[in-house]
Amino acid sequence: GPMYYMEYGLKDRLGKHAKTLAVVFASAAVLCSLGTGNMAQSNSMTDVLNTSYGTSHLLAGLVITGFVLLIVVGGLKRIAQVTSRLVPFMAVIYFIAAITVIILNYDKIGSSFYLIFHDAFTGSAATGGFVGSAFILTLTMGVRRGLFSNEAGQGSAPMAHAAAKTPYPLREGMVASLEPFIDTIFICTLTALVIIMTGAWESGVAGVGMTVIAFETGLAKISLGYLAPHIISFGLLLFAFSTIISWSYYGSRAANYLFGERAIKPYYYLYSLFVFFGSIWGLDLVWSFVDMVITFMTIPNLIAILLLTPVIKKEVKDYFGTDQWKS
Template sequence: MEGLKSLFDTLGNLVWGPYMLVLLVGTGVYLTVRLLGLQFTLLPYALKQAFMPHKKKADGSDHEGDISHFGALMTALSATIGTGNIAGVATAVVLGGPGAVFWMWITAIFGMATKYGEGVLAVKYRVVNSKGQMSGGPMYYIERGLGKNWKWMAYAFAFFGTVASFGIGSSVQSNSVAQAVHTSFGVDGWITGVVLTVFTGIVVLGGIKSIAKAASLIVPAMAVFYVLGGLAIIIYNAHLLGDAVGLIFSDAFTGQAVAGGAIGAVIRYGVARGVFSNEAGMGSAPIAAAAAKTDHPVRQALVSMTGTFIDTIVVCSITGIVLVMGLISTGHFVKPELTGAALTTSTFNQLLPGPGGWVVSIGLIFFAYSTILGWSYYGEKCAAYVFGDGATLIYRLVYVGTVMLGTVASLDLVWSAADTFNGLMAIPNLIALLLLSGVIIKETKDFKAKRASGELH
């Protein structure tokens, strides 16, 4: 087992090396240029589309799809807003320095263009499966957009996604919940496992409509709770805010606050953890986008784009700023021996004694649980592509079982393997995005033209 873990550690370091980070961010930069900075000019319109009530056609009939724009966004956000927003940001700040927060922002800005492109292709190339439901995502836009000769790459993405879902989606997340519950309430892991497995089973076995309904309730509530809690800490320690923001910007280009002062480390950890958190370019979110009821691929793509903004620019920023404020208030990280979620919890608690730590503990529990729900849909669609629609029920049962397993087992090997396969998903997806960028531009122009003519609102 140690040898296998060592193998996946090595592969993971290769997959998540500098070439991957350049490819991920480079794709976002390339699409930003070709789309003329669409994420800047259309963000207000996109946010409006995301949260406005669902509209049917003029004749009263509904658009093709399974769930609303909001439901698709919440399903995607349920998977992206997770432990990365709490533990991942802390890891980036500890290993890269305060400036890593700035590079997370940069990654998110360009990642919005990537997420937009994924959304366009997901809806354009989606299909209706044997159960009358929408199926879409990178495997479908690779096969249908690039042609049959690329089908091997579609299968590769779907296989990587299926395997990754059991780790990054279920067992790793349930393990985080069990640890948080044990730390905060003293409850044994197996008890948490039983409760979590039952609640997961009830939602997951109901399919995408059940998942979207649960996500639409959980995600807004947990995000608002965490953001308001973080803002309360920032306001309570407002005298530290200016220095914290200043340090984030200065350290981003000097690396002075990092051990060793390496600017490369600041950029590397900021970019890597930013991508890990918002999943732009990973190919996961477009699987949810494909299920949306929409009148044009671009409309849902704009909604999908807002997910990266909410995840990183809003939620991750709260964590990052509070951590840097804690660094300034004490002259070092609150507990230098800690990292990840434990450091975030300690910092929140130090800056707002009492309720501060609870904000992180409760947030982590719900963030991780929502990720379990979102990734179950991603993995299910990937498994159905590889093994056929008949494999759906088997996949759901196995997935629910790994939730229980995660609460009682050591997951070092699982984490290493999941991290590797999660990264491998991005490679075929990014290749497809670059090769199909012309389609993204064409659909964007078509949408703008129809809006200008009044054909679309």
């Protein structure tokens, strides 16, 4: 993970400060695992269960926390394996549903994009109508939510990709770079268009409830609106739960770096506790915590990437200087 390329990759340039940077990153990664990959996900899961089926946040939170404990502490990996296999299937279902809604409302595509760009740079996008603040507000919120969604530059993905076995690190890096592109350009853009085209953004409902309303309204044109809560609920539950399990790994690697293997099991218990907190806390409180910890994790990683630019350039030159990139 990043803490290792900070400590060892920057040792010649930063000396003892390389270790300091790595410790700062690892500490932030532990905090971020409790927010980005944990509380935000469990909050969305309980929210969609409450919106679609009326399940109480407390009950849903207890059940989700129980499953997380079984996997990360109890070692019941079977649940995680089944979830990971179902995620691609649900992604296809979600994609088809979104495309269907967009096709049914094709006449609103132009006006939807106009609304996005118009409100991004005018006073209507800013609190209090101050035109100058509109751009800053939009940019800030876009960076926050974009970073939360695709994790580009945050330093979480390298922990997973570091486990890959490849003679060329750049090849794995190129594969990793596709992730934020697919997430942002395809999934997030499709969701935004569905929400705008159906008018769900004006419903007054926040969070995942807005998405449910959008798909209900859009699919109602072909009498399939009743499927929307089930598509969104099942899909989000799978996506969010798999994210929780993934981030438990990221956080455990950071905890192991800081305190050794003895810290992993206590970390897992703490992680599971925060799953429950995220389930019952309010949306605004959860997002405030998430926005704060993402920043603490991203800044050290971006500093390291900039300082390691000569190494990256060498890897690019070495890789494209061979015929391996053609295969």
